[in-house]
Amino acid sequence: MNTVALSIGHSPRDGGAVMADGSQSEYQYWLEHAPKIKRILEQQYGISAVIVNRLVNGGGTTPGHAAAACNATDAILAVDLHFNSFEPASNGTETLCWYNSARGETAARHLQRAICECLGTRDRGIIYVCPDKRTEAIIASSGVRADSSRAVSYFQKTRMAAIMIEPCFGGSNPGECRLLQDRADALCAAIAQGIAGAVKAIAA
Ligand SMILES: [Zn+2]
Numbered sequence: 001m002n003t004v005a006l007s008i009g010h011s012p013r014d015g016g017a018v019m020a021d022g023s024q025s026e027y028q029y030w031l032e033h034a035p036k037i038k039r040i041l042e043q044q045y046g047i048s049a050v051i052v053n054r055l056v057n058g059g060g061t062t063p064g065h066a067a068a069a070c071n072a073t074d075a076i077l078a079v080d081l082h083f084n085s086f087e088p089a090s091n092g093t094e095t096l097c098w099y100n101s102a103r104g105e106t107a108a109r110h111l112q113r114a115i116c117e118c119l120g121t122r123d124r125g126i127i128y129v130c131p132d133k134r135t136e137a138i139i140a141s142s143g144v145r146a147d148s149s150r151a152v153s154y155f156q157k158t159r160m161a162a163i164m165i166e167p168c169f170g171g172s173n174p175g176e177c178r179l180l181q182d183r184a185d186a187l188c189a190a191i192a193q194g195i196a197g198a199v200k201a202i203a204a
Pocket of ligand 1 (some may be wrong): 010011016017081082083160
């Protein structure tokens with residue numbers, strides 16, 4: 001049976017962004033909802049899921065600790081769970097993967113599509129995380145989104161295909177905050193469906 005690591009973003013010590021209505025941090029939201037993703041993966045798709053956290057299982061609060069937590073499992077795919085925050089009008093879905101990981105990119109595409117279809121959010125696309133500014137410039141010159149400032153050590157250190165999901169701007173956009181709350185169950189089902197598609201593709 002294939003195993004995936006569901007990595008709850010941030011930690012009990014630093015919860016990440018807080019939802020626009022002040023109710024939950026990224027950590028609290030995914031601590032509550034990740035078990036639903038795990039249950040659906042196991043019951044509907046026959047995929048084993050291990051829930052981890054960077055501080056609890058990786059020994060620290062950096063993205064590199066999230067990688068350590070995932071590497072301690074035998075997962076073939078690591079999914080780091082977040083939501084975005086910027087300005088009230090910021091909106092849409094984006095998924096991050098390592099710039100030269102074909103399996104990470106495949107997984108990111110599956111999750112990006114499943115989440116956009118579920119939430120009806122704007123497709124902001126895949127972000128290719130790069131190790132440095134020079135690589136970022138090269139990747140961006142082909143017309144895709146590239147970033148060398150977000151979670152580099154998570155992608156650098158994970159030994160399996162790895163992605164980071166940002167389903168919407170629940171931390172700053174009141175409408176997308178409501179989406180995260182009202183559609184939480186549907187979102188978990190969509191994430192499980194996207195993971196199942198990704199696992200099928202990368203395990204082949
Ligand atoms: Zn986050």
